[in-house]
Amino acid sequence: MIDARGLSCPMPVVMVQKEVKKSDPSELEVLVDSMVCVENITRFANTHGFAVETKEAGGEYTLRLVKR
Amino acid sequence: MEIGTGERNDDIRLTKLASCAGCGAKVGAGVLAQLLEGIRVRKDPDLLVGFDKSDDASVYRISDDLALVQTVDFFPPIHDDPYTFGRIAAANALSDVYAMGGEPKLCLNIMAVPKSMPDSAVHEMLRGGYETVYEAGALITGGHSILDEEPKYGLAVTGFVHPDKVLTNSGAQPGDVLLLTKPLGTGILTTAARAELVGASRAEETARLMMTLNKAGRDIMVKYRVHACTDVTGFGLLGHLTEMMQGSDAQARLDAASVAIPEEALALARNGILPEGMYRNRSFAEPYVDAGGIELAVQDALYDPQTSGGLLIAVDPEDAKAVFAELEGAVPCAQRIGVVEKYQGGKRIFLT
Missing domain, CATH: 3.90.650.10 (PurM-like C-terminal domain)
Known part of the structure; x- marks a missing residue:
């Protein structure tokens, strides 16, 4: 689980990129608090073969990345 | 004018002081139209290009063969090097006059600096602005500076254009x-x-x-x-x-x-x-x-x-x-x- 709340882009997507490079996960959860981060992480995920599910609650977003 | 701390700090990274970079800091086009809604627009037959056309600069005719072009543009640092940032901000501000087909002539500095920004960095930022304006064949005649948490720099630019040679963003024709x-x-x-x-x-x-x-x-x-x-x-x-x-x-x-x-x-x-x-x-x-x-x-x-x-x-x-x-x-x-x-x-x- 990556908690990137309070960070502005591109830092959250950079954190996701680092984690994917480091541990090649088949699943990854990311917590962010802006739509821009959701969009950016979704673009990264799609490029690298992950399906993305996003849930919103109280202005915070949980992205679940699952390797296709 | 008291700006900066006067302390030398060569490690300053200007973009770290900005929450969004360059023209990315611009208020969205749709939002801007909303913000202006309901405000009365005064007309003038000599105002050839005004606010209502979402153009790059306003153009005001002062005689049959001369019109003023006016624009202003400034933003937070898009580059860590203050001199480079000054040059970019100035080139960007001058550009609106060029886009109208005009020639920039008189510029005013617009600057916001945080207390933590070293005097040497402010100087370099301004030097970048002046050099770019001189390269454009224009002058900087003054300006205004304020203290702010985030640095910002740009210019108000006045230029000239022939009233019949104004290039707006609304004259494109099929086939162009x-x-x-x-x-x-x-x-x-x-x-x-x-x-x-x-x-x-x-x-x-x-x-x-x-x-x-x-x-x-x-x-x-x-x-x-x-x-x-x-x-x-x-x-x-x-x-x-x-x-x-x-x-x-x-x-x-x-x-x-x-x-x-x-x-x-x-x-x-x-x-x-x-x-x-x-x-x-x-x-x-x-x-x-x-x-x-x-x-x-x-x-x-x-x-x-x-x-x-x-x-x-x-x-x-x-x-x-x-x-x-x-x-x-x-x-x-x-x-x-x-x-x-x-x-x-x-x-x-x-x-x-």
Whole structure:
């Protein structure tokens, strides 16, 4: 689980990129608090073969990345 | 004027002091229209270009053969080096006068500096501004500075143009050829540079592009039958082209493959390294754009907010070849990117 709340882009997507490079996960959860981060992480995920599910609650977003 | 602490600090990274970079800090086009809604617009027969047309600068006729062009532009640091930032901010502000077909003459500095910014950095930022203004053949006659938490710099620029030679963004005609004078991608690349994801040579090239005046493009295009012009800045190519097509009551067919986008910018877009302004531009212009089957990363680059971007020119098809030939070599990257068509009542831009 990556908690990137309070960070502005591109830092959250950079954190996701680092984690994917480091541990090649088949699943990854990311917590962010802006739509821009959701969009950016979704673009990264799609490029690298992950399906993305996003849930919103109280202005915070949980992205679940699952390797296709 | 007391600014800065006077302390030497060569490690200062200007972009770390800014929450958003360059023209990416611009308020969205749609939001701006909303904010102005209901405010009475005073008319004047000599005001040739005013607020209501979402143009680059206002133009006021003072005699039959002379009109004033006025514009103002400033933003937070887009580059860590204060001198480079000063040059970019000045080139960007001057560009609005060039986009109207005018020549800049008088400039005023607009500056905000935090207490923590060293005097030497402020000096360098101003030196960049002065040098760029002198390169444009204009003068800086004064300015205004305030203390602020985030540095900002730019210029209010006054220029001249012949009242009959004003180039607005609303005169494009069906058949016109669309030309662009700089590559895209500066918003993506500067965002990536903030996270240190861009190599030194690409970062330098991006800065060099943003420091380049649109003077050469302006000086060439005014000799030809140009029907509309704007500079590509905060709203991105598709945002500015949407405004041009709306203002001209026309539509455009844009050949995405002919738009110069650095491969590195596309790779960054695919990896989700995109500035917030790109999404703002997308939500403003997307309803007017038929993206066809164009790859998402290319679309993103076409919506990418530019700082000190190139001139977008709609030129008479008979002159297109000649003006393009002259632009090649004189501007950073001459591109023939599309054509203007008669409006069919649907989308304003068709990507092919």
